Amino acid sequence: MLQFGEKRPKFRLFPLFNPTLAGETSLAMRLHTHCAAVALLTFSAAFGALAQNYPVKPVRIVVPTAAGGGSDIQARLVAKAFHETFGQPFIVENRPGASGTIGAELVAKAPPDGYTIFVATALLSTNGALYKKLAFDPLKDLAPVGLISFAPQFLIAHPSVPARSVKELVALARKHPGKINAGSSGTGSANHLALEMFKQSAGIDVTHIPYKSGAPAVAALMGGEVDLTFTGAVTALPPIRAGRVKALAVTSRKPSSLMPEVPTMDSLYPGFESANWYALFVPAGTPAAIVNRLNAEMVKTIKSREVLDFMAREGAEPVGSSPQELGAHFRREVERYGEVIRRGKIQLE
Numbered sequence: 001m002l003q004f005g006e007k008r009p010k011f012r013l014f015p016l017f018n019p020t021l022a023g024e025t026s027l028a029m030r031l032h033t034h035c036a037a038v039a040l041l042t043f044s045a046a047f048g049a050l051a052q053n054y055p056v057k058p059v060r061i062v063v064p065t066a067a068g069g070g071s072d073i074q075a076r077l078v079a080k081a082f083h084e085t086f087g088q089p090f091i092v093e094n095r096p097g098a099s100g101t102i103g104a105e106l107v108a109k110a111p112p113d114g115y116t117i118f119v120a121t122a123l124l125s126t127n128g129a130l131y132k133k134l135a136f137d138p139l140k141d142l143a144p145v146g147l148i149s150f151a152p153q154f155l156i157a158h159p160s161v162p163a164r165s166v167k168e169l170v171a172l173a174r175k176h177p178g179k180i181n182a183g184s185s186g187t188g189s190a191n192h193l194a195l196e197m198f199k200q201s202a203g204i205d206v207t208h209i210p211y212k213s214g215a216p217a218v219a220a221l222m223g224g225e226v227d228l229t230f231t232g233a234v235t236a237l238p239p240i241r242a243g244r245v246k247a248l249a250v251t252s253r254k255p256s257s258l259m260p261e262v263p264t265m266d267s268l269y270p271g272f273e274s275a276n277w278y279a280l281f282v283p284a285g286t287p288a289a290i291v292n293r294l295n296a297e298m299v300k301t302i303k304s305r306e307v308l309d310f311m312a313r314e315g316a317e318p319v320g321s322s323p324q325e326l327g328a329h330f331r332r333e334v335e336r337y338g339e340v341i342r343r344g345k346i347q348l349e
Helices: 019-053 070-086 098-108 166-175 190-202 214-222 233-241 288-302 305-314 323-344
Strands: 059-063 090-094 116-121 142-151 153-157 181-184 207-210 228-232 246-250 276-283
Touching (some): 059 070, 070 142, 070 305, 098 276, 142 288, 142 323, 153 233, 166 246, 190 207, 190 228, 214 228, 228 233
Parallel strands (some): 181 228
Antiparallel strands (some): 142 276, 153 228
16 A cells, blocks of 8 residues: 555556557557568468479379279379379379278378378268267368269169069068168168168168178179169169169269169159269368369369260269369268268267
């Protein structure tokens, strides 16, 4: 407490109220802003130069499946085109296993420098919901580059199944709950989730029989071991044309150009879509300039005759999206498949 007659200490006013200090602060702020702008421009220029010179060494393209599949072939077509353009080797590295999570985790944890690229399939959007524990976050740890293509599936049935349409198949399943067997390429696979989507949309009980891959599932269907399956055009079209199975529907929103007479599942159950898509991702944090360069080259590659001919044979549709479009599509797929998986109580260890 001050004694009578004691002088009060002088307090300096806060700079906001002190014209001199306010001017000093304003000058400091201007200098700070200027330095920050210079730093940002230097940073941007450095990354611009980095992207312009990229790549300066071999780049690996990680494929989460064995050699010979749709994602592997598309990866090799992209690798060939990128090598011709960039002048550096783009080496395809197959890392199959655990529904694609082994390859995805490898890329998610790689340095974000543009030298590791991931060729993802639609399974990437299901992993977060399928696995109790996942060592990476597909939405946070991977950055989208662009959607290459998508390939719808066909719902095919054995000729002995007394149904000529999806409506008749649903009526049959309701009459005999649990008696109809459906094959797939494994629990949590794209065609298993298409089957689960069908069961939930139609409100039917169908018994799921998982196989090790799509080819054995189709072989089991032709042999009469199972009554129906969802599968891609490559495995579906030969037995359809040979009369060994019958096509009831296609899972794209619009009819397939390969078999335009086959109705879509969407025409019966609006919103039903289950296409296997292929896309490029890189580790999160990869400079945007490099992502954009890769995207531009990917779009150019998709327009080449070699790639278009391959996709026509595979029953795939070329896309060539931007990174932003793939990001939005990926988030929608994660949400959509997540709901199907939760409702179906599907879980993998």
